[in-house]
Amino acid sequence: MPPHPLFFTHGLGSRLWDVDGHEYIDYVLGWGPLILGSSHPRIVEALRDQAGRGTTFGAGHDWEYEVAEQIVDIIPGVQRVLWSNTGSEAVQVALRLARASTGRQRFLKFSGHYHGWSDAVLLGYRSLGQLPMPESRGQSSRAADDVALVAWNDADEVRKVLTDPTQDIAAVLVEPVLCNSGVIAPEPGFLERLREVCDETSTVLIFDEVITGFRVAYGGAVERFHVQPDLVVLGKAIAGGLPLSAVAGRGDLIDQVTVGVVHAGTLNGNPLVLAAAAATLDELGRPDTYECLERRAATLVNGIAVVFDSAAFSATVHNVGAIVQVTPTSSIGLPTFSTYMGADWKFYNELIVALLRRGIFVMPGGRMYLSTEHSDEDIAATVDAFSGAVEEVVNSCKP
Numbered sequence: 001m002p003p004h005p006l007f008f009t010h011g012l013g014s015r016l017w018d019v020d021g022h023e024y025i026d027y028v029l030g031w032g033p034l035i036l037g038s039s040h041p042r043i044v045e046a047l048r049d050q051a052g053r054g055t056t057f058g059a060g061h062d063w064e065y066e067v068a069e070q071i072v073d074i075i076p077g078v079q080r081v082l083w084s085n086t087g088s089e090a091v092q093v094a095l096r097l098a099r100a101s102t103g104r105q106r107f108l109k110f111s112g113h114y115h116g117w118s119d120a121v122l123l124g125y126r127s128l129g130q131l132p133m134p135e136s137r138g139q140s141s142r143a144a145d146d147v148a149l150v151a152w153n154d155a156d157e158v159r160k161v162l163t164d165p166t167q168d169i170a171a172v173l174v175e176p177v178l179c180n181s182g183v184i185a186p187e188p189g190f191l192e193r194l195r196e197v198c199d200e201t202s203t204v205l206i207f208d209e210v211i212t213g214f215r216v217a218y219g220g221a222v223e224r225f226h227v228q229p230d231l232v233v234l235g236k237a238i239a240g241g242l243p244l245s246a247v248a249g250r251g252d253l254i255d256q257v258t259v260g261v262v263h264a265g266t267l268n269g270n271p272l273v274l275a276a277a278a279a280t281l282d283e284l285g286r287p288d289t290y291e292c293l294e295r296r297a298a299t300l301v302n303g304i305a306v307v308f309d310s311a312a313f314s315a316t317v318h319n320v321g322a323i324v325q326v327t328p329t330s331s332i333g334l335p336t337f338s339t340y341m342g343a344d345w346k347f348y349n350e351l352i353v354a355l356l357r358r359g360i361f362v363m364p365g366g367r368m369y370l371s372t373e374h375s376d377e378d379i380a381a382t383v384d385a386f387s388g389a390v391e392e393v394v395n396s397c398k399p
């Protein structure tokens, strides 16, 4: 992390403090999970209470049912919930359920989409071509055999692959908003077309909502776009910063874990993280939570856009719910995967450092997460900091 790794001592609400005593407004939010900010009193209380009553049982307990019932209520169409610890694990569970139910082997994913670090899915994340290239040294070279890679928003190509029985496709795995590469929304009708062709070909539609879940709406992308997948993968915000993930969805698919589909994990659904999840989901269910997040995101977007409008450097700024994206490019309109990949990330990386000096902590790649704890004053201070930081970097780039 340039200019050098940062180490933090504590966080509270929208703020973090580093070991040198610097205070930052936090738009990284632990790379997404801290939707209630740091150390939210409801989560702290839930953890304290549960820690004194046992952190894992290796057997059933009330939270498993209570939080599953919350999720069934929150996300449209969900009938069952399975617990695991990280998004990467839950994606594997979803793919296994899809393979078991269809008897098919391969799956379709989209360029630029990230579904965790496992060999099976870390393919075609940063490549613009049609080949599902591995992204890591040491990754199984055979993993790519199981993947058909399609460009984001190309519904015709999805249809071509799915209607070809030799492709042997069990599932379409998709970030319903391409958050990991530019926060690129689905084109109008695209998710509907995925649903349609999955129905026609009896293919399992999996929404990877590890980022969008509880963030682009209380019921995530399923609620926001009104398209019903067969399975939803949840992670990050679900437990407000504790390690919890889930696969939720159709009862007949998930019930396969009682008939030969292995779903294992020592700490799956432990009471500590589920107590945090119950508190998080309860807090997020307060009236106006999402209207408020949406309003603050829009204010931030407009403020940063004005900064770039009057600077000698172009960027597009937009949001989908509580996810803001700044893309340093002169291309007109919202980013596509290729304009995102071709953007001036050298400029943005310098901007990150200039923002750090002004007390603003943002992620690489242009994404900024908002929490319920970011105030109007935080947003105003952030826009001011962008103004100074952009000017500094533009001036430092002048010959």
Ligand SMILES: Cc1ncc(COP(=O)(O)O)c(C=O)c1O
Pocket: 085, 086, 087, 088, 089, 091, 114, 115, 116, 117, 175, 180, 208, 209, 210, 211, 235, 236
């Ligand atoms: C869309 C998506 N899916 C899956 C994952 C993997 O989750 P985890 O890092 O918890 O394994 C991530 C992580 O960033 C993600 O963004």
